[in-house]
Amino acid sequence: MNWTRRHILSLEDFTLEEYNAVLQTAASFREVLSRKTKKVPALQGQVVANMFFEPSTRTRSSFELAAKRLSADILNFSPGSSSLTKGETILDTAKTYLAMGANIMTIRHKQAGVPQIIAAEMDKLNSGVSILNAGDGLHQHPSQGLLDLFTITSVLDRESPCVELLSGKKIAIVGDILHSRVARSNIYSLTAAGAEVHLCAPPTLLPKLFLDTVNQQAAGNLYIHWQLKPALTKADFVMTLRLQKERMQGNFIPSLREYHQLYGITRDRLKMCNPTVRVLHPGPVNRGVEITSEVMDDQGLSLIPQQVTSGVSVRMALLYLIGNSSNNSLN
Amino acid sequence: MNWTRRHILSLEDFTLEEYNAVLQTAASFREVLSRKTKKVPALQGQVVANMFFEPSTRTRSSFELAAKRLSADILNFSPGSSSLTKGETILDTAKTYLAMGANIMTIRHKQAGVPQIIAAEMDKLNSGVSILNAGDGLHQHPSQGLLDLFTITSVLDRESPCVELLSGKKIAIVGDILHSRVARSNIYSLTAAGAEVHLCAPPTLLPKLFLDTVNQQAAGNLYIHWQLKPALTKADFVMTLRLQKERMQGNFIPSLREYHQLYGITRDRLKMCNPTVRVLHPGPVNRGVEITSEVMDDQGLSLIPQQVTSGVSVRMALLYLIGNSSNNSLN
């Protein structure tokens, strides 16, 4: 297919063709990464600015490595020592990186919508710059959604991962749905792919209002459960989500121990699933809360390392696809 | 010309030949940056140590990108986790980077004179290392002065920017002159170039003592005003300076609002200037204080993005010119 999308802000309106283009490109980069020379000159001369207003080691490292392997030049923005503290607006900070020659900006911000606003401004300026949302508040984390999709479809067909492989598969997403941008991105991609998606969380973390909203997007493929059993029964994949310890202060859950007793993924509970079930988690994991150490360390069950490995291939694919369409008009 | 200056510490004693060498070299790097392959091997094998004792995202990123495009290896010093907190002197820190193989050190420090002291020590050791002052206290910020000069002269002749183009031009510098190392650097370069430089600020930010000092350097070309009108009238360029919000605590200005009313650059006030007037600001900008958003976002008026873009070309030029003269004697 001919890739035309300039920014990757959300999976809400991704087409099946776009999902498959990402999966196929990522598969070809996985092949590149298995070679001795892991670098391709695809983004030579281009500048990728990693603008993580909300700090992150894991995702930033993954983007950084992906950009390096495409031979891009990288600028890392560090909010602590930045102009923001001196009264500059976020848009002006982004415009400064534009003027410096950035072609792609990966943006993480604790407020939902910041990458969208920057993308709109970049377009208004005819800058040619591409924005990649690396996580905005509780809204979206599209590269995580796509690496989960790549990880799952690669289990089903490592050579030719594609969304069609998910048709009819049952996927449970268990955990703090309410506060998870990862869940929001995955709901779009998995239901679009034709999977049955079963959300499971305590009522405080999976409110009625949330369901009304997403159900409109994913009619027919989305189910909700406040108990684990119906979600896990015959599931092909179980995606667990991080439980942020701060949530306990918000009275969302009575205690981590009680959460684990009701919703923690154990080897025993996985027996309800399809025998080939595999477990995912976006990390960082609270061992013994969302998932037992036994499950996490069982290489036959856990896909967690594969998710991290997929992250580099998928982010190479995203930077490559939007990089070819991007062209900083100032250069 | 044959470039012989090893360190770039201040514009105080720059010759016209040196200004023009920087402008011409920067123009040729601007041409390189417009190509698909933006890298030249000029500093291959050389180490540029960015030693920003005072944090900065903008200037450090600009130096970093410039060094990358010259194929240098880069070491970023982070003061937070440094040996300085363990009792090491700044000179010993610099000597450690020298021993590690640094060829060029870009140095920012909140105390005036630190780059000069390090440069003197490097010379005493016959190290061959070059020091580039990236901003020292209230003293000098030569690379900013040179990128402003490059931006202005490029407006007048993009192909062949040179200082002679500024002869007889009127340039207003408006804002917190007292606390601005940018203003100090620009005063030297612009008056040397034969421009008429009109400083304008409230009396608290432009004291008599300051004028006595700089006037000795720039006799005949420097004018002072405590009101905006005579500074702006028939001006060809208006350079605005950042007003640090901390200044309000020092009682230098009664309020940001009153400052803006008296000294803020608006579209209306710019009508006093030459019709081809262009506006500069070193950033980060406090929108609505030094300058209105309307002026800042008018691409026909504002040169702010061009200043940032020029920064990369000018810093490439500076690193290139001193890099060719530098040769770490330890290697």
Add this chain to the structure above:
Amino acid sequence: MNWTRRHILSLEDFTLEEYNAVLQTAASFREVLSRKTKKVPALQGQVVANMFFEPSTRTRSSFELAAKRLSADILNFSPGSSSLTKGETILDTAKTYLAMGANIMTIRHKQAGVPQIIAAEMDKLNSGVSILNAGDGLHQHPSQGLLDLFTITSVLDRESPCVELLSGKKIAIVGDILHSRVARSNIYSLTAAGAEVHLCAPPTLLPKLFLDTVNQQAAGNLYIHWQLKPALTKADFVMTLRLQKERMQGNFIPSLREYHQLYGITRDRLKMCNPTVRVLHPGPVNRGVEITSEVMDDQGLSLIPQQVTSGVSVRMALLYLIGNSSNNSLN
């Protein structure tokens, strides 16, 4: 020799052949660094993850430059913004970098044993990853020990440094032995090389218990002194150690001034040594405490800059030697 050691965790069990392999490889990289093109493609496509849980500018910069000159890709982990604060275990953090494709991890941690635990886990997973201990608590700092060895043996024979050169040499180690991982590493390498090692410190910083432990490892070559004179008399090399100012709070020493009076290295005291004596210090130095400025700045006496310079060559050698044996099984 055929290098087979995958991890470099401690010098405790290094063989003479291994010491000499490091010294010879470092000497050949020193020769590379004297050329105009300082890069070799030895680690092209490999990822070096610098995981400094305890911050350090000096050692991290040295490892970073060494890795760059071997053409490796580098990931810098910054603990401040890391997943550790979100409840992830250190082992899971290391496994994340493994999954991202790291081939070598350099690890610094304030707790002794962390690099060992990570190395054991990497082996258990058959990951093929190499761990390089960049300083663990009070335990070991092998790359510092090896760069000291390289510095000393290079004084004796710059072309062909080898451990045999140290046979019968007298080396004094003066300072805070108790809290020094540098001393612990040096004791192993120097006694193995056949040098006479004389430790000297106040009794609080050189307790009986410490001696009993190390004496078992280095029987016959290790001597202890609570006074400076017998340690310095006829010494060929004097290694001074950093006195951390925090130690004063622990009542280990009465005052920095008194410490300097009893144990500080002055030009006068060095007259007791062999006339060709040279002085080392791992840095950062408290001038006037462990050593006078006069001694430190005398290029005929001080080897401190050579130690820093050696650091890059020795770390290139270590990364090269273990890099050739490492092969991330996920790639």
